[in-house]
Amino acid sequence: MVADAKVKVAVRDLTIRYGEDVALSDVSFDIHEHEIFGIIGPAGSGKTSFLRALNRMDEFTTGMAVDGRIVLDGHDVSEWRNLYSLRRRIGVVFPLPVGLPLSVYENVALAPRLAGVRKKSELDEVVERCLRRAALWDEVKDRLDSLGSLLSGGQQQRLTIARALSQDPDLLLLDEFSIAVDPVTTMRIEDVLKELREEVTIVLVTNLVQQARRLADRTAFFLTGELVEVAETEELFTGTVRDQRTRDYVEGRFG
Amino acid sequence: MFETTALNTRSRRIEGLVRILFLMMAVMLILPVLIILGMLIARGGPVLSWAFLTTPPTNGMTAGGILFPLVGTVWLVTVALIASVPVGVAAAIYLSEYAPDNWLTRVINLAIINLAGVPSIVHALFGVGAFVLFFRFGTSILAASLTLAVMTLPVVIVATRESLRSVPRAFREACWNMGATRWQTIRKVVLPNAISGILTGVILEVSRTAGETAPIMFTGAAFFLPFLPQGVLDQTMAMSMHLFVISTAVPGVPEELPYGVALVLISMVLVMNALSVGFRMYLRGKKKW
Ligand SMILES: Nc1ncnc2c1ncn2[C@@H]1O[C@H](COP(=O)(O)OP(=O)(O)OP(=O)(O)O)[C@@H](O)[C@H]1O
Ligand SMILES: [Mg+2]
Numbered sequence: 001m002v003a004d005a006k007v008k009v010a011v012r013d014l015t016i017r018y019g020e021d022v023a024l025s026d027v028s029f030d031i032h033e034h035e036i037f038g039i040i041g042p043a044g045s046g047k048t049s050f051l052r053a054l055n056r057m058d059e060f061t062t063g064m065a066v067d068g069r070i071v072l073d074g075h076d077v078s079e080w081r082n083l084y085s086l087r088r089r090i091g092v093v094f095p096l097p098v099g100l101p102l103s104v105y106e107n108v109a110l111a112p113r114l115a116g117v118r119k120k121s122e123l124d125e126v127v128e129r130c131l132r133r134a135a136l137w138d139e140v141k142d143r144l145d146s147l148g149s150l151l152s153g154g155q156q157q158r159l160t161i162a163r164a165l166s167q168d169p170d171l172l173l174l175d176e177f178s179i180a181v182d183p184v185t186t187m188r189i190e191d192v193l194k195e196l197r198e199e200v201t202i203v204l205v206t207n208l209v210q211q212a213r214r215l216a217d218r219t220a221f222f223l224t225g226e227l228v229e230v231a232e233t234e235e236l237f238t239g240t241v242r243d244q245r246t247r248d249y250v251e252g253r254f255g
Numbered sequence: 256m257f258e259t260t261a262l263n264t265r266s267r268r269i270e271g272l273v274r275i276l277f278l279m280m281a282v283m284l285i286l287p288v289l290i291i292l293g294m295l296i297a298r299g300g301p302v303l304s305w306a307f308l309t310t311p312p313t314n315g316m317t318a319g320g321i322l323f324p325l326v327g328t329v330w331l332v333t334v335a336l337i338a339s340v341p342v343g344v345a346a347a348i349y350l351s352e353y354a355p356d357n358w359l360t361r362v363i364n365l366a367i368i369n370l371a372g373v374p375s376i377v378h379a380l381f382g383v384g385a386f387v388l389f390f391r392f393g394t395s396i397l398a399a400s401l402t403l404a405v406m407t408l409p410v411v412i413v414a415t416r417e418s419l420r421s422v423p424r425a426f427r428e429a430c431w432n433m434g435a436t437r438w439q440t441i442r443k444v445v446l447p448n449a450i451s452g453i454l455t456g457v458i459l460e461v462s463r464t465a466g467e468t469a470p471i472m473f474t475g476a477a478f479f480l481p482f483l484p485q486g487v488l489d490q491t492m493a494m495s496m497h498l499f500v501i502s503t504a505v506p507g508v509p510e511e512l513p514y515g516v517a518l519v520l521i522s523m524v525l526v527m528n529a530l531s532v533g534f535r536m537y538l539r540g541k542k543k544w
Contacts, residue, residue: 060431062356088434098429101448101543110443111433149544160429167433 005032014068038216091164097156099148134162302515327491334400343411371409399475414456462527
């Protein structure tokens with residue numbers, strides 16, 4: 001990896017609280033442009049909270065307070081004037097698939113529509129491209145009119161990915177995207193992600209340590225709200241041990 | 256280990272008893288409805304005819320039909336709906352989609368609960384003070400309907416709020432994450448999926464409104480009028496008021512006549528309720544997630 005890669009997201013002294021509870025405490029790290037940045041850590045370690053803060057979803061979460069700075073492309077997200085334009089640049093995929101109760105087509109066309117695209121041909125193009133990218137096109141191309149919320153779980157998850165891509169994001173946040181997807185589909189999506197790295201920066205939160213190892217260029221290890229370590233992924237797995245807790249976690253000897 | 260013990264048999268027997276007891280209570284619920292309906296049909300049924308519905312009352316309300324009160328009730332209900340539905344739906348959308356959890360929201364929610372608990376005669380007095388006198392609408396359809404609207408507002412608000420809540424939060428979050436505003440989210444995803452529940456609430460409101468007497472008595476419903484209302488500032492006759500008047504205040508009314516009027520009134524309510532139930536069943540069968 002290039003040592004002086006361009007910084008996409010700079011996190012500085014980030015603390016996230018829910019009321020009195022601290023979900024993330026004073027973490028700092030950089031996410032580089034065009035990398036897949038993995039975040040691993042046990043349940044409740046603050047991974048999802050970080051993604052929410054990055055997307056400024058604290059606005060919709062009562063009790064969530066964010067301190068410190070998250071700088072995206074040189075601008076602090078807390079000072080972003082138009083939050084909607086910020087969120088449009090960031091695609092998010094949730095742990096549980098959310099097919100909106102709209103047609104498959106409208107699910108993917110929604111973001112472009114919100115951005116003001118009206119031309120049918122343009123929308124058609126976006127829908128097909130994103131569904132293909134998300135490895136879903138072949139399964140749904142004959143029923144674009146059926147409800148997205150009634151697809152199978154794995155299909156809905158790929159629909160969610162297609163929807164995130166339809167925003168034409170330059171940052172893609174994936175939160176444990178594969179817990180509702182079968183292994184074959186997971187592999188197909190992983191291949192897509194590797195290709196996407198050329199165009200977007202990807203933050204991959206995952207409970208599957210091996211998935212981080214397969215995909216991530218660099219990986220951060222969160223533990224109960226603390227950033228234990230961030231390093232080149234292979235370094236984390238096989239390099240000299242810097243923090244025994246990381247090694248224990250990635251090797252499955254934990255707790 | 257799994258053979259029946261005495262304890263086991265006993266709890267099974269109690270289970271059976273409890274079940275029968277509850278069933279009896281449930282069956283008792285439908286008894287009053289059946290008795291009322293049966294009586295109304297038996298005694299009021301013979302009065303009903305097409306002419307009964309389409310001619311006005313005559314001979315000092317001791318003969319003729321119910322055209323004027325019937326039309327009057329339709330007026331009252333329609334104007335009340337026009338007033339209460341937009342306000343109620345907007346308020347509910349604010350409360351469930353926008354309102355932060357602060358003192359103002361809590362006060363508003365408290366007000367709604369209390370509004371639902373205010374007796375209708377108190378609403379009537381409020382209507383006289385506010386609409387008849389203060390806003391100078393006089394005793395008119397407008398004043399009466401607005402009184403009804405205030406009274407039924409909680410029904411619309413609660414029904415709307417419940418159906419908005421039945422749309423999973425995950426859908427909203429997905430939209431917000433895409434950069435949709437709250438209103439875009441409501442318009443594209445929330446409302447289309449809540450509209451059915453809202454309609455059900457509205458229909459329920461209609462049926463309630465149609466039967467009310469007290470709130471319209473001093474605000475716009477007339478004892479007797481020899482003509483149909485021409486606009487919202489006219490007074491009008493109304494079914495519930497008419498029933499009240501001919502059963503208590505007019506001498507020489509044939510015994511069957513009030514039963515006929517009551518039967519028509521209750522049929523209006525039942526048809527509305529049936530519509531609402533049917534609607535809900537239809538929608539439940541049509542799952543969207
Ligand atoms: N909306 C909320 N209100 C209150 N506390 C919350 C909320 N969301 C998360 N928390 C708390 O913050 C902490 C971190 O949660 P977070 O969801 O970020 O963990 P996570 O690393 O994503 O876990 P998982 O792997 O289980 O998804 C947890 O202790 C959790 O209980
Ligand atoms: Mg999480």
